[in-house]
Amino acid sequence: MMYDCLVIGGGPAGLTAAIYLARFHLRVLVIDRGQGRAMSIPMTHNQAGYPDGIAGRDLVMMMRRQATRYGAEFRIGNVTSLTAGPSGFSALTGGRLIHAQSVLLATGVVNHRPALAESLHEEALSRGLLRYCPVCDGYEVTDTVVGVIGTGENGFTEATFLRSYTQHVTLISPEENHLLSDEQLSRLVAYKVRHVIGPISTLEIEADRIVAEVSGRKLPFSSIYAAMGSMAQSQLAKTLDASLTDAGCIQVDSHQRTTVAGLYAAGDVVPGLDQIASAMGQAAIAATTIRNDMSASRTLLR
Numbered sequence: 001m002m003y004d005c006l007v008i009g010g011g012p013a014g015l016t017a018a019i020y021l022a023r024f025h026l027r028v029l030v031i032d033r034g035q036g037r038a039m040s041i042p043m044t045h046n047q048a049g050y051p052d053g054i055a056g057r058d059l060v061m062m063m064r065r066q067a068t069r070y071g072a073e074f075r076i077g078n079v080t081s082l083t084a085g086p087s088g089f090s091a092l093t094g095g096r097l098i099h100a101q102s103v104l105l106a107t108g109v110v111n112h113r114p115a116l117a118e119s120l121h122e123e124a125l126s127r128g129l130l131r132y133c134p135v136c137d138g139y140e141v142t143d144t145v146v147g148v149i150g151t152g153e154n155g156f157t158e159a160t161f162l163r164s165y166t167q168h169v170t171l172i173s174p175e176e177n178h179l180l181s182d183e184q185l186s187r188l189v190a191y192k193v194r195h196v197i198g199p200i201s202t203l204e205i206e207a208d209r210i211v212a213e214v215s216g217r218k219l220p221f222s223s224i225y226a227a228m229g230s231m232a233q234s235q236l237a238k239t240l241d242a243s244l245t246d247a248g249c250i251q252v253d254s255h256q257r258t259t260v261a262g263l264y265a266a267g268d269v270v271p272g273l274d275q276i277a278s279a280m281g282q283a284a285i286a287a288t289t290i291r292n293d294m295s296a297s298r299t300l301l302r
Contacts (some may be wrong), residue, residue, distance in 0.1 A: 001027075001099070002027075002087075002088065002099045002100065002101065003027045003028060003029045003098070003099065003100040003101070004021070004026035004027045004028060004100065004101050004102065004290075004294065005017075005021050005026055005027075005028045005029075005100055005101065005102045005103065005104060005287075005290055006028075006029050006031065006089065006091055006098055006100035006102070006103045006104070007021070007028060007029065007030040007031070007103075007104045007106060008030075008031055008032075008079050008082075008091070008103065008104070008105050008106065008107055008236065009030075009031075009032060009036065009105065009106035009107040009108060009233075009267065009269075010030050010031075010032025010034070010036065010060070010064065010074065010106075011032075011036035011037070011038045011039075011060065011106060011108055011267060011268075011279065012038055012059070012060070012063065012267070012276045012279045012280050012283070013106035013108075013266040013267025013268075013279035013280065013282060013283040014030055014032065014104070014106035014266075014267070014283070015030070015060065015063035015064055015066075015067055015283075016063070016279070016280040016283035016284055016287070017104050017106065017266060017283040017284075017286055017287040017290075018030050018067040018072040018287075019063070019066055019067045019070065019072070019287075020283070020284055020287035020288065020291075021072070021287045021290065021291070022067055022070035022071045022072040023070050024287070024291045024300075025300075026290075026291065026294070027071075028071075028072045028073065029072075029073045029074075029075065029098065029100070030067070030072060030073070030074050030075070031074075031075050031076075031077050031078075031079055031091070031093055031098070032074070032075075032076060032077075033076070033077070033078050034076055036060070036108055037056075037108060037109070037110075037111070037132075037268070038056040038059065038060055038276065039056055039057050039060055040056060040125060041055065041056030041057075041136070042055060042056070042125065042126050042127075042128060043055055043056075044056060044059070044136060044137075044276065045137070045139070045140075046135075046136055046275065046276070046277065047059065047276055047277065048277065059276075075093070077093040077094045078093060078094075079091045079092065079093045079236060080092050080093065081236075081239070082103065082236040082239060082240060083239075083240075084240055084260065084262070084263070087099075088100055088101045088102070088262065089101075089102070089103045089262065089263070091103070101262065101294065102262045102263070102264065102290050102293070102294065103262065103263050103264070104256075104264045104265065104266060104283075104286055104287070104290065105234075105236060105237055105250060105258075105263070105264070105265040105266075105269060106265070106266050106267045106269065106279075106283065107233035107234070107236070107267075107269050108232075108233055108267055108268040108269055109230040109231060109232045109233060109268045109269060109274070110230060110231050110233060111132050111226065111228070111229075111230045112226070112228035112229050112230060112231070113226060113228070114130075114149055114174075114200070114203060114224075114226050114228070115200075115203070116130075116203055120203070120204075120205065123205065124203075124205060124210055124224075127205075128140060128223060129205060129209070129210040129221075129222075129223055129224065130210060130223070130224055130226065131223050131224070131225050131226075132225065132226055133274070134158055134161050134162050134165075134225060135161075135273070135274075135275060136275070138161065138162055138164075138165045139165065140223075141162065141165055141166060141222060141223050142165045142166060143165075143166050143167075143168075144166055144168065144222035144223065145166070145168040145170075145220070145221050145222050146162055146165075146166055146168060146169050146170070146221060146222065146223055146224070146225065147169075147170045147171075147172055147210075147212060147219065147221040147223070147224040147225070148162065148169065148170065148171045148172065148224070148225045148227050149172050149174055149198075149200065149212075149224060149225070149226050149227060149228060150171065150172075150173075150174065150225075150226070150227030150228055150229075151171070151173040151174065151175070151177075151178045151179045151180060152179040152180065154227045154228065154229050155171050155173070155178075155180075155227045156171070156180060156184045156187075156188070157227075158225055158227035159171040159188065159193050159195075159227070160187065160188070160191055160193065162225065163191045163192075163193055167192065169191075169193045169194070170193070170194040170195070170196055170219065170221070171188065171193055171194070171195045171196070172195075172196045172197075172198050172200060172212060172214060172219075173195075173196070173197055173198040173199070174198055174199055174200070174228060175198060175199055176197065176198065176199060177197060178195055178197060180195070196214055196219070197214075197215075198214055199214075200212045200213065200214055201213045201214065201215075203224070206220065208222075209221060209222065210222075210223070210224050212224065231248065232244075232247065232248040232249045232250070232268070232269050233269055234248050234249060234250050234269055237250045237258060237260075237263065237265065237269075240260050240263060241259075241260070242258040242259050242260045242263060242265075243258070243259040245271055247271075249269060249270055249271045250265040250269050250270050251270075251271070252264070252265050252266075252270050254285075255285060255286070255289040256270070256282055256283075256285050256286035256289055257289060257293075262293075264286045264289065264290060265286070266279060266282035266283040266285070266286040267279040267282060267283065270282065
């Protein structure tokens with residue numbers, strides 16, 4: 001079977017695209033590993049239309065149900081290879097080839113995580129003791145004691161961003177020194193952001209606090225942000241020689257087209273603001289572009 005579009009990634013970007021594509025009466029298949037960042041969000045309060053917030057998993061499942069209603073197909077799996085040919089694309093997943101006229105990559109990014117056992121990481125994340133996105137949930141740490149694990153531009157930017165929510169911010173380096181310029185150090189001092197030389201020997205949950213042990217000292221925080229960067233999941237685009245940024249994100253034009261004909265990308269895997277609302281907007285543009293590009297090459301009359 002030849003699909004009109006294969007969507008790789010089932011987070012907010014991939015699912016928004018699937019809804020649009022299915023409602024364009026296109027044959028669409030979504031392949032997802034079920035491990036996207038949106039699924040791990042305990043509660044998002046930035047998503048318009050949910051004044052009391054919504055758990056990331058609930059939002060994803062509702063979006064999947066909506067896409068299914070209009071005919072989108074879903075498969076849990078991992079696409080291990082993607083090739084392009086004269087008749088479209090072929091994706092290998094679970095030993096089976098999937099063929100599609102076009103492909104939308106909505107594969108997102110993976111956060112670099114602090115050294116924590118999986119069970120402790122999940123507990124800390126679910127309780128808001130460990131966080132990854134101050135744009136998403138900085139409001140929730142207003143006037144609390146916050147730690148930031150990071151250094152360099154990532155750590156500096158996140159620590160100073162959080163300073164607008166609370167006076168109590170500590171920047172802890174992951175290694176044995178801070179990779180901060182003199183100007184950044186001066187600004188941290190001016191903002192009254194404490195900077196501590198790591199590394200962190202242990203992270204533990206104690207009652208309603210997460211406690212970092214650094215050089216024998218225990219530093220308790222209401223929340224710790226991991227500002228350790230992330231890795232764009234752009235390997236499939238790279239194998240097709242699509243252009244990437246220096247950070248490994250997929251370069252797209254204003255209509256979410258990559259530099260490979262028939263290949264599109266949306267969400268956190270492309271440069272931009274890593275937010276659900278932004279991912280949805282990009283996906284709506286991508287899906288509409290896919291439909292219009294297909295219409296230009298063949299008739300879509302019913």
